[in-house]
Amino acid sequence: IDQTIRIDRADTVVLGLGMATLTALNGAVPIAVGDVKGVSVSGIMIDAGPVNSPALMTIGGLRAGGAPPCGGCSDPGDPTLLADVFFRVGGPHAGRATLGLVVNSDNVVLDDIWVWRADHGLPGTVGWTVNTSATGLAVHGAHVTATGLFVEHFQKFNVVWDGENGKTVFFQNEMPYDPPNQAAWRPGAVRGWAAYKVGDSVQNHELWGGGSYIYTNVDPGIHADRAFEVPVRPGVRMHDLLTVQLLAGLIDHVINGTGAVTPGPVAAPSFVVEFNGGSVPPPTTTPPATTPPFTTPPVTTPPVTTPPVTTPPVTTPPVTTPPLTIPPGGAPGNLHATTTTSSATLIWTGDAKASYDILRGEGGVKIATVTGNSFTDSGLNAGTPYVYSVRNSAGTTPQVSVVPGGQPTQSTATPPSTAPPVTTPGPTTGPPVSGVPTGLHKTGQTATTITLGWAGPAAARYEILRGEAGDKIASVTGNSFTDIGLITATPYVYSVRGAGSTTPQITLTIS
Numbered sequence: 263i264d265q266t267i268r269i270d271r272a273d274t275v276v277l278g279l280g281m282a283t284l285t286a287l288n289g290a291v292p293i294a295v296g297d298v299k300g301v302s303v304s305g306i307m308i309d310a311g312p313v314n315s316p317a318l319m320t321i322g323g324l325r326a327g328g329a330p331p332c333g334g335c336s337d338p339g340d341p342t343l344l345a346d347v348f349f350r351v352g353g354p355h356a357g358r359a360t361l362g363l364v365v366n367s368d369n370v371v372l373d374d375i376w377v378w379r380a381d382h383g384l385p386g387t388v389g390w391t392v393n394t395s396a397t398g399l400a401v402h403g404a405h406v407t408a409t410g411l412f413v414e415h416f417q418k419f420n421v422v423w424d425g426e427n428g429k430t431v432f433f434q435n436e437m438p439y440d441p442p443n444q445a446a447w448r449p450g451a452v453r454g455w456a457a458y459k460v461g462d463s464v465q466n467h468e469l470w471g472g473g474s475y476i477y478t479n480v481d482p483g484i485h486a487d488r489a490f491e492v493p494v495r496p497g498v499r500m501h502d503l504l505t506v507q508l509l510a511g512l513i514d515h516v517i518n519g520t521g522a523v524t525p526g527p528v529a530a531p532s533f534v535v536e537f538n539g540g541s542v543p544p545p546t547t548t549p550p551a552t553t554p555p556f557t558t559p560p561v562t563t564p565p566v567t568t569p570p571v572t573t574p575p576v577t578t579p580p581v582t583t584p585p586l587t588i589p590p591g592g593a594p595g596n597l598h599a600t601t602t603t604s605s606a607t608l609i610w611t612g613d614a615k616a617s618y619d620i621l622r623g624e625g626g627v628k629i630a631t632v633t634g635n636s637f638t639d640s641g642l643n644a645g646t647p648y649v650y651s652v653r654n655s656a657g658t659t660p661q662v663s664v665v666p667g668g669q670p671t672q673s674t675a676t677p678p679s680t681a682p683p684v685t686t687p688g689p690t691t692g693p694p695v696s697g698v699p700t701g702l703h704k705t706g707q708t709a710t711t712i713t714l715g716w717a718g719p720a721a722a723r724y725e726i727l728r729g730e731a732g733d734k735i736a737s738v739t740g741n742s743f744t745d746i747g748l749i750t751a752t753p754y755v756y757s758v759r760g761a762g763s764t765t766p767q768i769t770l771t772i773s
Contacts, residue, residue: 265710269303270296272339277304286311286318286359288735289728290747295321295342297335297367304345310357310395313733316623318349318359322367322403330365338405345373353383362398364415365406365425372408375399379415381439389484390417390480401425408433413457415439417447419491420431421659424461430459433458433472435489437511448614453514457728466497473504473531476524478511478750490517490539500537506530593657594618594635599664605640606664610652619653623730626651626661626752631765635655642666647767649753661753663769695724699758702765705742707772713744716758716765724760732757732767748772 264287269276275295284292284306292308292315295301301321301640308318308676320344321333336342349362362377380388387393398413403422406431415418417436423770435457441447448455457474460467474489489505492498505513507524513532515521521534594612601607608620612635620630620637630637642648644667651661697718718724726736726743736743748754750772759765 264288264290265746266291266294266749268294268296270298270302272298273300274298274302276303276306278307281305281307283307283375285309285355286315286357287313288745288747289313289315289733291315291317291320291749293319294323294749295319295367297322297689299335299337299342299369300340301342302345303347304341304560305347307350308349309354310351310359310393312356312358313735314358314360314394314729314741317361317364318351319347319362320364320366321370322365336367336403338369340763341369341371342367342372343371344375345371347375349375349377349398351395352381352388353378353380354387355384356374356387356391356392359395361396361400362416364399365399365401365403368403368405368425370403370406372406372411374410375408376412377414377416378412379417380439381415381436385613388440389439390442392447397422399423401428404428406568407431417441418455419459420455420457422459422461423467424464426464426466428460428464428467430469431471433469435472435474437474437476437486437489437513439477441478441484442482444484447484454484456486456491458486458490460498462491462492462493464498465495467492468501468721469498469503470501472500472502473506473694473766474513475506475508476511476513477508482510484511486511486513488515488521490514490537493519494518496538499539501533501535503537504531504576506532592616592654594652594654594659597652597662599650599662601664601666603644603667604642605638606642606648606650606666607638608650608652608664609636610659611635612654616654620657621651621653621661623649628653643730646732647755647769649729649755649769661769663755665767697760698763699722699724699760699765701760702756702768704768704770706744709750709772710748711744711746712754712756712770712772713742713746714756714770715742718760719740722760724758727757727759727767728766730755732764733737734759 263284286292307378351357351359375738380393391739395416396418398416399421402425404426406425406428410429412434414436417438418430420435461552478484493604503516505524506529507526508529516532516534517537522532522534592613596611597610599606614635617631617633619628622629647663647665649661649663652659699716701717703715706713720741725734725741728735753766753769753771755769758765
C-alpha cells in the first residue's frame, strides 16, 4: 500500500477475507477513516514497511486551523467499530512506524485489537534499532471503548489515552524485551515507560482487568517504575491490575507509586485490586505461589493522596492530535527559535502566565505543555530540520522549520534554502546516482500528492529523501518526482541526493 485507503462515507463496511494483510510502502499510512460515523473495519492485518510511517491507521482528523472534528462526525448510537484488526511492526520483514493506531474521533469501539512491535520474527527483522516504533495506540477522541486490547513491546508508552470518558475491558501488555540498557529506555527520575498512560488532563477514565509483563532479556537489570500511569482524581478508576516479571527486569510499582515490585526470580504477579483517585489503597502483597491469582482481598487503610506524575513528553508523531483543554490566555504568536548544534529554543508572544502545547513533526504531535513563552527541545541532530508550532485554547501558531546548528527559523510555507547538506546513507537501486541536484522546489500538488522539481542533468539518476532523518523513498531518472498518499495540511520534509551531493532539505505542505 503506497497511498492511503481513505474511508470518507458514513456506515461503510471494510471486511478483510482470509486476514487480508496490507503492508505500508514509502512511509504511507495504509488506512485513514475520515470525519464520518458508523464505519466498520474488520479482519485486517496492517504491517509497517521499511520506510517509517507516521501511523498505520487513523480514525478521524483535525479540521482547518486545528479545530476539533465536526459535531456530526460521530454518533453514540452509530459508533465506528474496529473488530479483529491487527497491527505489526517487524516480524515478516523489518518495519518502522511512529504510531500504530490513532483514534481522533469520538464514539469509537475497539474490539479484539492487537498492536504489536514484533519480538519474534525472521532473522534481521526485529531489534531495538531495526523495527522502531514509539507508541502502539493513541486515543484522543472522547467516549472510546476498547474490549480485548493487546498492545506490546513499543519503545515508549505502549498506550497513550488522553480522550475523555474512555473505557477498557481487558488490557494485555508486554514491555519491550530489547532495550540495550536503562539509558536507552528512559533513564532518570522516572525509569522506563509505562505500558498504559492516561493523559494528565483527563477527568474520567476506567479500566477493568489490566496486566503488564516485563522480560528485558538483553539487560536483565532494567527497571520500569510503573506499568500504569494515571492522573489521581476521582473520575479515574482502575480495577484489578497486575504486573508479572518473566525472569528478567523489574516493574517497581503496579500503578503510579502503588503496588509491590514484581517478585523474582520466579514469574509471579503483583496485584492492585482497586485504584481510585479519591481513595488510593496501599500496595497489596503478592500471594504465595500456591494461591490462585485474583484472590487477594484489598487491604483497607486510610486514603493516601498521590500527586500526578510529571513525565517526559511522548515524541510520537502522531499524525493528528486534537487540541487539549488548557487555561485560556490569548493565542500565541510570532514563533521563532534559537539553536545550538543539539537543541532548539522556541520563543513566542502571548500571556506569560498561560499554558501552551508544544507541537513537533509533520503531523503536529504534542511533546510538552509549558507555562510561559519559551521551551527548549534538546537531543536533536545537527543539520536536520524540525517542524514546530505552539498551541493553546485560543489558537495555534503557523509551523516553523528549525535546523539545529544555527539555521534560522522559517515558515513551512517557504522552503529552507541554506540548510547544510544531508548525507544520510541509504541503499541505491538501479544505476548509480550521477547528477548533482540543485534548486529543489515544489512544482505541483493535488489533494494527496506533492510533485518535486530540481535542476541537474535530465538523464542522471537521483535519490528522493523524505522526513527529518532523510529516509530514501525512491530513485528516479530525470528532474521531477511525485510523492503520493499524503495528507492535506501536513508538512513533509524532502531533499534530493545525487553524485555525492544532497540539496538542502525543504518543508512542503499540501495547501
